[in-house]
Amino acid sequence: MPDNEMLATNNPIQVQLCPKCNGQGIVSRPPWIAGDVHQWSGGTASSFVCNVCNGARVIYPPQIGVANIVTAPLPEITSLKEENAKLHEQGKESLLLYNSMTAQIAKYRKALEKIAKWEMPVTGKYWPDKEGKPNPERPMSYGVCYGSNGERDFIKSIAEDALNK
Numbered sequence: 001m002p003d004n005e006m007l008a009t010n011n012p013i014q015v016q017l018c019p020k021c022n023g024q025g026i027v028s029r030p031p032w033i034a035g036d037v038h039q040w041s042g043g044t045a046s047s048f049v050c051n052v053c054n055g056a057r058v059i060y061p062p063q064i065g066v067a068n069i070v071t072a073p074l075p076e077i078t079s080l081k082e083e084n085a086k087l088h089e090q091g092k093e094s095l096l097l098y099n100s101m102t103a104q105i106a107k108y109r110k111a112l113e114k115i116a117k118w119e120m121p122v123t124g125k126y127w128p129d130k131e132g133k134p135n136p137e138r139p140m141s142y143g144v145c146y147g148s149n150g151e152r153d154f155i156k157s158i159a160e161d162a163l164n165k
């Protein structure tokens with residue numbers, strides 16, 4: 001087996017015989033002269049260093065490396081995409097849960113603030129003045145109109161609304 005073939009077959013992934021000089025490292029015509037030109041001037045040399053392999057007889061085709069890069073990492077890229085999509089879904093679910101909990105807490109807080117203030121609704125009723133007419137400067141409280149049971153029921157309704165709505 002010639003040296004050139006040895007080189008090519010012992011390491012078939014990275015090395016390839018030079019296609020221009022066919023693994024000779026030299027060519028019989030100046031490499032810079034076009035293939036259809038049969039006469040050239042300058043010198044009497046009958047062999048020239050191949051300008052593709054620079055006399056190395058072999059080349060290292062870049063497309064082999066490119067092919068490896070393109071095919072090898074594909075499964076990894078796919079799994080990363082899947083992982084990313086999964087994380088994206090989880091993120092969306094977490095955000096929905098967070099928004100829902102935040103809204104619930106805000107609702108409960110509002111109810112508790114109302115209860116803590118014990119703020120009764122305006123009754124729209126007024127104590128009478130000397131002439132027996134409603135005095136707009138003396139509004140009648142909720143407790144006066146509806147009693148302590150009425151107040152209790154109103155407060156109870158605030159808590160119930162917050163829990164049920």
Ligand SMILES: [Zn+2]
Nearest residue numbers: 018021050053
């Ligand atoms: Zn060559």
